[in-house]
Amino acid sequence: MIELTDIHKAFNEGQPNEYWALRGIDLNIAAGQVTALSGPSGSGKTTLLTLLGCLSRPTRGRVRLKAQDVSGLPERFLTDIRRQTFGFVFQQFNLIRGLSALDNVMLPAYPLGLPHRELRDKAEAQLAALDLGHRRDARVEWLSGGEQQRVAIARALINSPEVVIADEPTANLDTALSKQFMTILERLLDEGRTVLLTSHDPLVVESAVVATVVRLRDGKLVEAQMLFQPAIIALLLASLLSAWRCLPPQPLSPRN
Amino acid sequence: MLAAAAPFAAQLIRHWNIASGSELQLRLERRTYLFSTLTAVVFAAQILALLLTVFNADHMAVMFVGAMCAVGTLNANAWGFPMLYGQIAVFFLAAAWLTLNHVDNQAPDYPLVRVKYVLLIALLPVVAAVGWLQLRYFLNLRADVITSCCGSLFSNDSQTLASEASGMEAKPAILLFYGTLGFAIFANALHAGLKQRWTGAFAALASVAGFIAAMIGILSFISLYVYEHPHHHCPFCLLKPEYGYQGYLLYLPLFAATAAGIGAGILQPFVRHPSLTGPATATASRLAVFAMMGFALFATIATVMVLHSNLILLGA
Amino acid sequence: MKLWIAKQRYLADFTLASLARRKTKNLGLLLVFSLLVFVLASVMLFTSALRHEATQVLASSPEVILQRMVAGRHDLIPPGYIERIGRIRGVQKTAGRLWGYYYDPVVKANYTFLGLTEDAPASGRIKVGNGLARYRGVQAGNVLSFRSYSGKLFSFTVDAVLPADSELISADLVLLAEADFRAFFDYPAAHWTDITLSVANPQEVRTVAQKLANALPDSRPILRDEVLRTYQSIFDWREGIVLALLSAAILAFAILAWDKASGLSAEEKREIGILKAIGWETGDVIRMKLWEGLLISLTAFLAGYIAAYVHVFHFSAALFEPVLKGWAVLYPRFTLAPVIDGLQIATLFFFTVLPYAVAVLVPIWRASVTDPDAVMRA
Numbered sequence: 009m010i011e012l013t014d015i016h017k018a019f020n021e022g023q024p025n026e027y028w029a030l031r032g033i034d035l036n037i038a039a040g041q042v043t044a045l046s047g048p049s050g051s052g053k054t055t056l057l058t059l060l061g062c063l064s065r066p067t068r069g070r071v072r073l074k075a076q077d078v079s080g081l082p083e084r085f086l087t088d089i090r091r092q093t094f095g096f097v098f099q100q101f102n103l104i105r106g107l108s109a110l111d112n113v114m115l116p117a118y119p120l121g122l123p124h125r126e127l128r129d130k131a132e133a134q135l136a137a138l139d140l141g142h143r144r145d146a147r148v149e150w151l152s153g154g155e156q157q158r159v160a161i162a163r164a165l166i167n168s169p170e171v172v173i174a175d176e177p178t179a180n181l182d183t184a185l186s187k188q189f190m191t192i193l194e195r196l197l198d199e200g201r202t203v204l205l206t207s208h209d210p211l212v213v214e215s216a217v218v219a220t221v222v223r224l225r226d227g228k229l230v231e232a233q234m235l236f237q238p239a240i241i242a243l244l245l246a247s248l249l250s251a252w253r254c255l256p257p258q259p260l261s262p263r264n
Numbered sequence: 265m266l267a268a269a270a271p272f273a274a275q276l277i278r279h280w281n282i283a284s285g286s287e288l289q290l291r292l293e294r295r296t297y298l299f300s301t302l303t304a305v306v307f308a309a310q311i312l313a314l315l316l317t318v319f320n321a322d323h324m325a326v327m328f329v330g331a332m333c334a335v336g337t338l339n340a341n342a343w344g345f346p347m348l349y350g351q352i353a354v355f356f357l358a359a360a361w362l363t364l365n366h367v368d369n370q371a372p373d374y375p376l377v378r379v380k381y382v383l384l385i386a387l388l389p390v391v392a393a394v395g396w397l398q399l400r401y402f403l404n405l406r407a408d409v410i411t412s413c414c415g416s417l418f419s420n421d422s423q424t425l426a427s428e429a430s431g432m433e434a435k436p437a438i439l440l441f442y443g444t445l446g447f448a449i450f451a452n453a454l455h456a457g458l459k460q461r462w463t464g465a466f467a468a469l470a471s472v473a474g475f476i477a478a479m480i481g482i483l484s485f486i487s488l489y490v491y492e493h494p495h496h497h498c499p500f501c502l503l504k505p506e507y508g509y510q511g512y513l514l515y516l517p518l519f520a521a522t523a524a525g526i527g528a529g530i531l532q533p534f535v536r537h538p539s540l541t542g543p544a545t546a547t548a549s550r551l552a553v554f555a556m557m558g559f560a561l562f563a564t565i566a567t568v569m570v571l572h573s574n575l576i577l578l579g580a
Numbered sequence: 581m582k583l584w585i586a587k588q589r590y591l592a593d594f595t596l597a598s599l600a601r602r603k604t605k606n607l608g609l610l611l612v613f614s615l616l617v618f619v620l621a622s623v624m625l626f627t628s629a630l631r632h633e634a635t636q637v638l639a640s641s642p643e644v645i646l647q648r649m650v651a652g653r654h655d656l657i658p659p660g661y662i663e664r665i666g667r668i669r670g671v672q673k674t675a676g677r678l679w680g681y682y683y684d685p686v687v688k689a690n691y692t693f694l695g696l697t698e699d700a701p702a703s704g705r706i707k708v709g710n711g712l713a714r715y716r717g718v719q720a721g722n723v724l725s726f727r728s729y730s731g732k733l734f735s736f737t738v739d740a741v742l743p744a745d746s747e748l749i750s751a752d753l754v755l756l757a758e759a760d761f762r763a764f765f766d767y768p769a770a771h772w773t774d775i776t777l778s779v780a781n782p783q784e785v786r787t788v789a790q791k792l793a794n795a796l797p798d799s800r801p802i803l804r805d806e807v808l809r810t811y812q813s814i815f816d817w818r819e820g821i822v823l824a825l826l827s828a829a830i831l832a833f834a835i836l837a838w839d840k841a842s843g844l845s846a847e848e849k850r851e852i853g854i855l856k857a858i859g860w861e862t863g864d865v866i867r868m869k870l871w872e873g874l875l876i877s878l879t880a881f882l883a884g885y886i887a888a889y890v891h892v893f894h895f896s897a898a899l900f901e902p903v904l905k906g907w908a909v910l911y912p913r914f915t916l917a918p919v920i921d922g923l924q925i926a927t928l929f930f931f932t933v934l935p936y937a938v939a940v941l942v943p944i945w946r947a948s949v950t951d952p953d954a955v956m957r958a
Contacts, residue, residue, distance in 0.1 A: 021287045058953035063857065067286055080283040082293050084861055085372045087952070091859030102854045102955050105847070106601040116858040118594060121587035163858065175956055294949040297862050301870075301945065305937060312930050319926060505921075 009039035009171075009202060010060055015069035017055055029055040031227045033069075038220070039170075042193060042203040046213050047224035053206040054175060056224065060204055061173045062090040091116060095164030099176040101156045103148040103163075109135065109155075110144040113162045120167070127166075134162040138192070154185040161192060172196055174205040178212055186211050193217050214247065270388055273299065273381045280377050296377070299384065300365050306391070307358040314351045317398075318500055334500035343401035350394035356523055357387055363527035363551070367534070370543035376534060434485045441481030445563045448474030452525055452556035456549045461532045467552050468529020474559055475522040478566075482514065486566050489573035513565050521558025524551040588871075591864065595871040598851070609840050610880050616833050617884025617932050618891070620826055622899065624924050625892040632919045638808050642776035643785050645677075645802040646792060659770035661796065665777070668791050670784040676772030678761050682726065682754070687715045693754045695761025703757050706736040711751030713741045728764050736760075830931060834939040841873075842943035849947065856952040865948035873940050877933045885928070893918045 017030040029052045037043055037060065045053040058064045059071060062078060065086070071079040078089060095116075103112050113131040122130075135144050138158040143151060148159060157177070164172055178186040186209065194217055196203055207213055213221055223230035276292050321334035321344070338344030361383060368376040451470030455463040483497050490507055491498075502511030528551040531544045599606055646665070648655050657676060665674050678695030691712060701707055708718065718724055718738050725735045742750045761767060777792075779785050789801040844852075852865055860868075891899065951957075 018287075054956050058956055063953040063956065064951065065290070067284075081372050082282065082374060083290075083952075084369060084863065087859060087861040090952075096857060098857070098955060100955075102850075102857065104851055104854060107597060111597070115594075115855070116860075118590035119587060119860055119864045121583045121585075121590065123586065124589075167859065294862065297866060297949065298942070298945040301866055301941060305941060309930075309934055312926065312934070316926055316930055319922065509922075 009074060010035075010037040011070075011072040011075075012036075012059070013070045013072075015056075015059060015066045015071070017052075017059065017064070018067045021067065029227055030059070030066075033227075033229060035222065035229065037202070037204065039202050040197070040200055041219035042197060042205070042217050043220045043222060044213050044218045045204070045206040045222050045224060046208050047230070048208075050226075051224040052227040053224050055227075057173060057175060057204065057206050061094045061096065061171070062086050063096075091120070091167055091169075093170055095167065095169035095172045097157070097160045097164050097172065097174040097177055099179050101160040101180075103156060103159055105149050106147060108145050109140060109148055109151065109159045109162075112148055112159055113166055116163060117166050131162070131166060134165050135159070138162050153180060154188065157181065157185070157189065158192075169201070171202045171204060174203065176206055176209075178207065178209045183211070190215055190217060210247075270385055273384050277378050277381050277385075282373050282377075296374075299381075300362075300369075303358060303361055303365070303384070307355070307362060310351065310355050310358060314348075314355060317348060317351060318503060322500060322504065335498055341401060341404045343397050343404060347394065347397040347401045350390070350397050354387075354391055354394055355519070356526055357390060359523035360526055360530045361387065363530060363547070364534075367531055367540065367544050367547050370547075371537075371539040373539050375537045375540055379534075434488075437481060437484035441477050441485075441566075442563065444470075444473050444477030445481075445559055448477075448521075448525065449556050449559045449563075452528070452552040452559070455528055455552040456556065459545050459549050461535055464532035464535075464548050464552075465529050467555065468526050468532075471522050471525025471529070471555055471559075474525070475518065478518050478562060481566065486514070486569060489570045492574050510569065514562060514569075517558045517562040517565070521555045521562060524558060525555035528552045528555060588867070591868045592871050592875075595868055595875060599872060599875065602845075602848075605840075605845075606876060609837065610876055610883075612833060612836060613877065613880035613932070613936070614884040614887070616826075616829060617881050617928065618887045619829070620932065621885045621888035621924075621928055622891050623826070624928060625888055625920070628921065628924060629892065629919050635808065638804055641804055641807075643779040643804050644777040644789060644792070645804075646775040646777065646796070647800045647802065648774075648796075649798055649800050654774075656768065657772040657775055661799075662772070662775060664795065665775065665792065668788060668795070670779055670781060670788055671777050672780050673778040675776050677774050677776055678758060678767065679773050680761075680765055680767075682729075684726065689715065689752065691752050691754050693756065693761060693764070695758045695767075696755055697758050700757040701739045701755060703760055704736060705739045705756075706760075707740045707742055707753075707755040708738055709742050709750040709753035712754065713738070726764070728766070730766050734760075734764055830935055833932075834935045837936050837939040838943060841940035842946065844943075844947050849950070850955070852947055853950050853952075853955040856950055857955045862948050866944060869940075869944040869948065870937075873937060873944070877936050881929065881933060884932075885925070889918070889920075 012033050012035040015030055015033040015035075016028060019027045019029060033056065035056075045056055047053050055064075059066055062071075062073070065071075065081075066079055069079065070077055073089065073093065078086060081089070104115065107115075110128070110131055113134055114127055117127050117130075132141070132144060135141055138161060140155060140158055140162065143155060148156060151159065157180075161172075177189055181189060190212070193203060197217065205212065212218065272295055276295060279288060280292060281289055318334050321337040338348060361380070364376055364380055364383070368374055368380060448467075448470040451463070451467045455467040479499070482499050482502070487497055487499060487502060490502060490510055500511075501507060502514065503509060504511075528548040531548045531551075534540050535544045535548070537544075646657075648657050648661070662674055662676055665671070675697070678697075680693050682691045682693050683689075684691055689712075706724065708716075708724070713719070716724065718741075720738055720740050722738050723735050724738055725733055727733050736756065742753060742755075756764070762769065777788065779788050785803055785805065789803060792799060792801045855865060855868075856862070
C-alpha cells in the first residue's frame with residue numbers, strides 16, 4: 009500500500025548541525041494489517057512514521073501511496089491526501105484543551121465543510137463505539153488518560169481513514185489500559201484498516217495482532233521480519249515462558 | 265510592504281524546485297502562502313482606497329474654488345486623474361493575479377509559480393507609481409487654484425478624453441453602449457459554452473471593451489438620466505446620497521464583471537499545461553458565466569434607471 | 581460555494597470558541613482597539629457635525645457682506661452708501677445691518693446685540709439666546725436690565741428665548757428693535773454696521789464683488805463662499821491636528837497588535853501544531869486566524885463607533901469641547917444634529933482595521949507554517 013524507495017531525510021540541511029535522521033530506507037507496507045516500527049530512541053522511527061503518514065516530505069527518495077508518487081507534492085495537496093487517508097493518534101494524545109470531547113473529535117473534519125448535522129452524528133457514533141457516549145460534552149482535560157486516548161482514537165477515525173497511525177500508543181498507559189488499546193487495535197483490523205505504529209513496548213511489539221515489526225537503528229533498517237515463522241513462534245513462546253517465570257511483570261519502559 | 269516582499273519573490277523564482285524535499289524548498293512553499301494573502305489584502309485595500317479617493321475628493325470639493333464635486337477636486341492638479349486611473353489599473357491587475365494564483369494552487373506541481381512571481385515583481389513598479397501619484401497629488405493640492413467643475417470638464421468644447429466620451433451624442437452613445445455590452449455578454453457566454461482558448465481571449469477583450477463602453481455610456485447618457493439634467497455628465501455624483509447612492513448599483517457589477525472577464529482571458533495561455541487544463545478550464549468558464557451575469561445585471565440596472573427618469577433625450 | 585460557506589462557518593465557530601477560551605488575552609487588545617476607534621470616531625463625528633452646522637447656518641446668510649474700512653479697520657457705514665450700491669445688476673436685495681458687542685459685568689461675558697429692521701420685537705422687548713438665558717436665569721416674560729456704555733440703565737422684557745437647536749451661533753445673541761439698538765448704543769442715526777447683499781446666481785457673486793470694490797474703493801466685500809471655505813479649513817485644520825496627534829496612537833496600536841499576534845503563547849502554538857497534524861492546511865489556519873482578526877476588529881470598531889456616537893451626540897462631546905470649539909465664556913451647551921456619512925466610516929475603517937490587518941498578517945503567517953510533524957517530534 010505504501011512503498012518507500014531509498015528514503016533519506018535530513019534536518020538543518022546545509023548547516024553545521026546537519027543531521028540525517030533516515031539514510032536509505034526501502035520498505036513496503038502491506039494493507040489491512042498492523043505494522044510496528046521499533047528501535048531505540050533516535051533510531052528514526054518517528055521520522056519514518058511522519059513520512060509514511062504524509063506529515064512530511066523526504067529530502068531524497070520516493071514515497072508511493074497506492075502507486076501514486078506523493079514525495080514531490082506540496083503541502084496543500086499532501087494535506088488533502090493525508091486527511092482522506094490517515095488518522096493519527098499521538099503519544100501525548102494532543103487534544104485541544106477547553107473544548108469538549110465531541111468538538112475535539114469533529115476538529116479534523118472542519119476544513120472539509122460537511123453539513124454540521126452529519127458531522128455531529130458521525131462524531132457521536134465514533135464516541136459511542138468507544139464507550140464514550142456519556143462523556144461527549146465533557147471538556148477533555150477532565151477525562152482520564154484512557155478516556156483521552158479513546159477520544160484521540162475517535163478523532164483519528166472521524167474522516168474514515170484507511171490507515172491509522174499511532175505514535176507510542178501505550179507509552180502513557182498502564183497495563184490494563186494498554187490491553188484495552190490492543191482490543192481496539194483488533195477492532196480496527198476487523199474493520200479492514202491498516203495500522204502503523206511505533207512502539208518498543210513488548211506488549212505491543214510481541215502481540216499477535218502485530219503482523220510485521222520493522223526494526224530500525226541509526227536511520228537504517230535492521231531487518232524486516234515476519235512473525236508466525238516457526239522459529240519466531242518458538243522464540244515468542246520462550247520469551248512468554250520467561251516472562252511468566254519472572255512475575256510480577258517488569259515495569260513498562262518509558263518511551264524511546 | 266510589497267517592496268519588502270520583492271527580494272523573497274526573487275529568491276523564489278531562482279530556487280524553486282517542486283520535486284525537492286529540501287528545507288529551502290519547504291520554506292519557499294510556505295512563503296507562497298504569505299504572498300497570496302498579502303496580495304489579497306492589497307486587493308481589498310485597493311477597493312477601499314478607490315472608494316476613499318472618490319469620496320474624499322467629493323468631500324474636499326468645497327475647498328476648491330470652482331469645484332463642485334469630485335471631478336473638480338481631482339482636477340485641482342495634474343496628478344488627480346492619473347492617480348484615479350492608476351488605482352483602477354491596480355485593482356484589475358491584482359484581480360488578475362489572484363485568479364492565476366487561485367488556479368495554480370489547484371495543480372499539484374504549481375506550474376505557474378515562476379510566472380506568478382515574475383508578474384508580482386512586474387506589478388511592483390505599477391503599485392509604486394500609483395503611490396507616487398497619490399503623494400504628488402495630495403502634496404500639490406492648493407486650495408486657491410480655480411478648478412473646473414464637472415460641468416466644464418465634461419462639456420462639449422474642451423478637448424480631453426473624458427469630454428470626447430461625454431460629448432458623444434446620446435443616440436450613437438446608446439447604440440455603442442448596448443452594442444458593446446451585448447457583445448461582452450455574448451463573448452463571455454460563448455466562452456462559457458465552448459471553453460476554447462480563443463473564446464477566452466475574446467471574452468477578456470470584449471470585457472475590457474464592455475468596461476470602456478459602459479464608462480462612456482455612464483458619462484454620455486446614463487448620468488444625464490439619473491440627474492435629470494441634460495448637461496450634467498459627472499460619473500462621481502452618482503455615488504452621492506443626493507442621488508440615492510445609485511452609482512454603487514452600477515459600478516459594483518461593472519467592476520466585478522470586468523475583473524471576471526479579464527480573469528477568464530488571463531488563464532488562456534496556460535490552459536495547455538497538462539496539470540492545469542482541468543482547473544483552468546473550469547475556473548475560466550465559471551468566471552465567464554459570472555462576467556456574463558455581471559454585465560447583464562449592469563445593463564439591466566442602467567436600463568431601469570434610464571426608463572425611470574423623467575428626462576427625455578431622444579425624441580420619440 | 582455552499583461548501584465554502586460551510587467551511588468558513590466551521591472556522592468562525594472554532595475561532596469564537598478559542599477566543600472565548602482566551603478571554604483575558606483578547607480583552608486587553610479589544611479594549612485598546614475600541615478606545616482608539618472611539619477617540620478617532622469622536623473627533624471625526626464632532627468636526628463633521630460642526631462643519632455641517634456651520635454650513636447650515638451659512639446657507640441662510642447673505643451671499644455678500646460689505647464692510648467699510650477706515651485705516652484698515654472695520655468702520656461704520658455712513659449714510660448714502662446703500663443708495664449708491666442699489667443699481668448693480670444681479671443684486672436682488674440690499675440691506676443695512678446693525679450689530680455690536682456688549683460686555684455684561686454680571687456674568688463676565690460678551691453678548692452680541694443685533695438690531696432688526698424686519699420681524700423685530702416691539703420696542704422695549706428682546707429675544708435672547710439660550711446660553712444667555714441660562715446664565716442670567718431668565719425666561720420669557722422676565723425683565724432684563726443692562727447698563728449701557730454711556731452709563732444709562734435700560735430694562736427690556738424678554739419676549740422669547742431662541743430655540744436651542746441653533747445654540748452654537750445664537751447662545752450669546754440678543755435681538756432687539758432698530759430704535760432700541762440705536763438708543764442703547766448711542767448709535768449715530770442712518771449709520772449701519774455693515775451691508776448685506778443677496779445675489780441670486782452663484783456665478784455672478786464674484787462679478788458683483790468686483791463691481792462693489794470698484795464703486796466703493798474704501799469697502800471690503802466678504803463672500804459667503806469664502807467664509808464657508810475659511811470655516812471648513814479651520815475645522816479641517818483642527819481635525820487635522822488632532823488626527824496627526826492620534827496617528828502616533830495608530831502606530832502604537834499597530835505595534836501592539838503585531839506584538840500580540842506574534843507573541844503566541846506556548847498553548848496556542850501547540851494548538852496550531854495539533855490542527856496541522858490532524859489535517860488542517862496552512863491556508864485553513866491562516867483563514868482561521870483572519871477570522872479571529874476580523875471578529876476582534878469588527879467588534880472593536882462597532883463598539884468604539886457606537887460609543888463615539890453616544891459621546892458626541894448625547895453628551896455633546898464633553899471630552900473635547902475645549903480643544904475643538906471656540907473660547908467664549910458663554911459656552912454653548914448644544915446637542916449636535918447627528919450626521920453620519922459613508923466617507924467617515926470608510927475612512928475610519930481604513931485607518932483602524934487595515935493597519936491592524938497588516939500588522940497581524942506576518943505573525944499569523946509565521947504561526948500557521950509550523951511543520952505538521954512538529955507535534956510528533958516534540
